Amino acid sequence: MIVAKKVRLAKEASKSLGVLSSAQKDQALEAMACALESNMSQIIEENQIDVRIAKENKRSKALIDRLVLNENRVKAMAQGLRVIKSLPDPVGEVISQWRRPNGLQIGQKRVPLGVVGIIYESRPNVTADAIGLCLKTGNAVVLRGSSEAIHSNKAIVKAMTEAAYSAGIPHGSVQLVEDTSRESVQELIKLNGLVDVVIPRGGAGLINTVVANATVPVIETGVGNCHVYVDGECNHDMAVDIVVNAKTQRPGVCNAAETLLVDKTIAAGILPRIVDKLKEMNVEIRGCEKTREIVPEVLPASSEDWSEEYLDYILAVKVVDGIDDAIDHINKYGSGHSEAIVTSNYFNAEKFLNYVDAAAVYVNTSTRFTDGFEYGFGAELGISTQKLHARGPMGLKELTTIKYIIRGQGQIRK
Amino acid sequence: MIVAKKVRLAKEASKSLGVLSSAQKDQALEAMACALESNMSQIIEENQIDVRIAKENKRSKALIDRLVLNENRVKAMAQGLRVIKSLPDPVGEVISQWRRPNGLQIGQKRVPLGVVGIIYESRPNVTADAIGLCLKTGNAVVLRGSSEAIHSNKAIVKAMTEAAYSAGIPHGSVQLVEDTSRESVQELIKLNGLVDVVIPRGGAGLINTVVANATVPVIETGVGNCHVYVDGECNHDMAVDIVVNAKTQRPGVCNAAETLLVDKTIAAGILPRIVDKLKEMNVEIRGCEKTREIVPEVLPASSEDWSEEYLDYILAVKVVDGIDDAIDHINKYGSGHSEAIVTSNYFNAEKFLNYVDAAAVYVNTSTRFTDGFEYGFGAELGISTQKLHARGPMGLKELTTIKYIIRGQGQIRK
Secondary structure (H helix, E strand, O other), rough: HHHHHHHHHHHHHHHOOOOHHHHHHHHHHHHHHHHHHHHHHHHHHHHHHHHHHHHOHHHHHOHHHOOOOOOOHHHHHHHHHHHHHHOOOOOOEEEEEEEEOOOOEEEEEEEOEEEEEEEOOOOHHHHHHHHHHHOOOOOOEEEEEHHHHHHHHHHHHHHHHHHHHOOOOOOOOEEOOOOOOOOHHHHHHHOOOOOOHHHEOHHHHHHHHHHHOOOOOOEEEEOOEEEEEOOOOOOOHHHHHHHHHHHHHOOOOOEEEEEEEEEEEEHHHHHHHHHHHHHHHOOOEOOOOHHHHHOOOEEOOOOOHHHHOOOOEEEEEEEEOOHHHHHHHHHOOOOEEEEEOOOOOOOHHHHHHHHOOOOOEEEEEHHHOOOOOOOOOOOOOOEEEOOOOOOEEEOHHEEEEEOOOOEEEEEOOO | HHHHHHHHHHHHHHHOOOOOOOHHHHHHHHHHHHHHOHHHHHHHHHHHHHHHHHHHHOHHHHHHHHHEEEOHHHHHHHHHHHHHHHOOOOOOOOEEEEOOOOOOOOEEEEEEOOOOEEOOOOOOHHHHHHHHHHOOOOOEEEEEEHHHHHHHHHHHHHHHHHHHHHOOOOOOOEEEEEOOHHHHHHHHOOOOOOOOOEEEEOOOOHHHHHHHHHHOOOOOOOOOOEEEEEOOOHHHHHHHHHHHHHHHHHOOOOOOOOEEEEHHHHHHHHHHHHHHHHHOOOOOEEHHHHHHHOOOOEEEEEHHHHHHOOOOOOEEEEEEEEHHHHHHHHHHHOOOOOOEEEEOOOHHHHHHHHOOOOOOOEEEEEEOOOOOOOOOOOOOOEEEOOOOOEEOOOOHHEEEEEEEEEEEEEOOOO
């Protein structure tokens, strides 16, 4: 019930927050950025408590790396808020407006969602990002971070809310759920009528739990089993560059490639080149039978490899029987995230774009571009892999909904 | 597992259905309309079995009225398909496209959702509507109608699918779940990865069951506790007309008004006029204390009346202390459907439009206009009362999602 109490405060605050002017919200964003900088030493001190506990608990190096805050990382959080401040405010935009034969003027106006719940793991910078993105779009925000980052999150929220409320943001607009038990997640995702959407940000386990149990609307983010298909007709140098980039430029993220598909007509020619390059980057390769006939040193792939999101220096490789076989494989095993073809054949390019069912489909470029900043949105809330409301990189607009505004002169329905 | 098997067939069919040309889909819509007409006698015969069983089971008159099909109703179903045929196809529209500094061309293209599940009650015309709307937008559809209409639904689906498949719609695109047990609903709403969205159409019980149990995305439709607020400054004749229209023009639908709010400064003058007019229409009135001081014959309202969706000739009436009190009441008790103010005061009109949190907000006109046809969409899938993906009347566009299409020349991420 403690979560519900906090969410009710957020809901109440959202009423006046939703109609604040852009100037007021931008002033608060600047104030919050300054507050992070001026409270830097205290934030880092609190973070060191989290880091110490994580080390005592023998948490993984990767987790501790995500958790740790230093001067540069806090500065980057403040800078992120200033970038959000510089973006256009989507709230209030009238997307379209028309007049009906009876004289009614009907308009679609962009408005905040209301109360946004964010459930996330051990990165404390998500706290600052989420507050900035939600306040910019006039949404109250309920944060449920992980226990690992609780001291950091408290310090960040304290500094940011003091600054925001002094700058005119309604009290209660930002709520941190300090209870980091599983029960608090379960309560938050079932507060229909109070929470307008929940966005889980983190690993597959967290996302699946939220999707399976939420009764409030969810935007599913993240899981990426992405493919690069190298077509029979293509520029081989370009294909090698794209495969290497999609796999190795940052293997731990959702838009990195996990499986390479190669058309059988060029497999013998191009596979040894690709394998050589990837071996230089210490990538482990798991190939199908045909791949291993061409490059015997490759490890054998099991059928589970086609579904795996490695997030690591590992790549599955399969030789396929042309574009249709490639598309079938992707639609069967892909997670609907990002898929790329390398081809110089016009018809194959168009077929791939039309038939592959994913948030983002690429011709002759790397899957690594699926990203709000790379798309020019200026900010990113994550990558949606569902089809409802938002698909692909989410910018500020995805934190809004619409409202119909109808102006009449006494019209009644006959 | 029987539902999953049907949904898998739908998913398979959706792959080629999604890329059919508009001409092919429109040809199928015409063929389905003709099939309803040429199979009219068989459809009505099967419907009479349903009607006989409903009568034997002593089902309500209202249910039997919704269930029954006659020549005119079947003709209207066919006509509905021809209207859908005449509308523009939203699939394939490129909503926006831009070029990034690195030369990537990024486009947002409108595509089908994939597989749409519709769960509905005893009106067999929903079967034809849902098939028409989904096929027009390139979606496969899984229909789960009620047991009361199962003979009618089977006959309609048989006639329509034979015609559609002959006209080139992929086999399997339309699936009727003939198992009308509760278990079949529970199975359908948990088929993540196969069902892209479920839309429940019916009463609050059905909708709440689906929202509470679904793990696939849901579009919540329907419940309408709508208000008309008569402001202190307004044209009294206009106010009386709008209140009477919003309550009585069709009381059984979700956009009918359920509560009247009247500013205290004009209550003594206007309430007797409104009550007189509503009494002529046999409307039962349940008023607050102040209302009953002005019109003593009015029945007393209990606190439950403010939350009630009567869908009947009943109206709750409350005297309020100005616009702020009215907005607070609406945001507390309303269902976020349709809300109206009658006013001649500019600032109060704007305040109402900005602060009332609902899918549709009206100035000086009736809540009864919340409707896809009245808005000019040409077709309607229902009224969404949630904020995610669709809000308010849903037309064809709401059955689509977007896909990012990125064309490159070998770009890789640095």
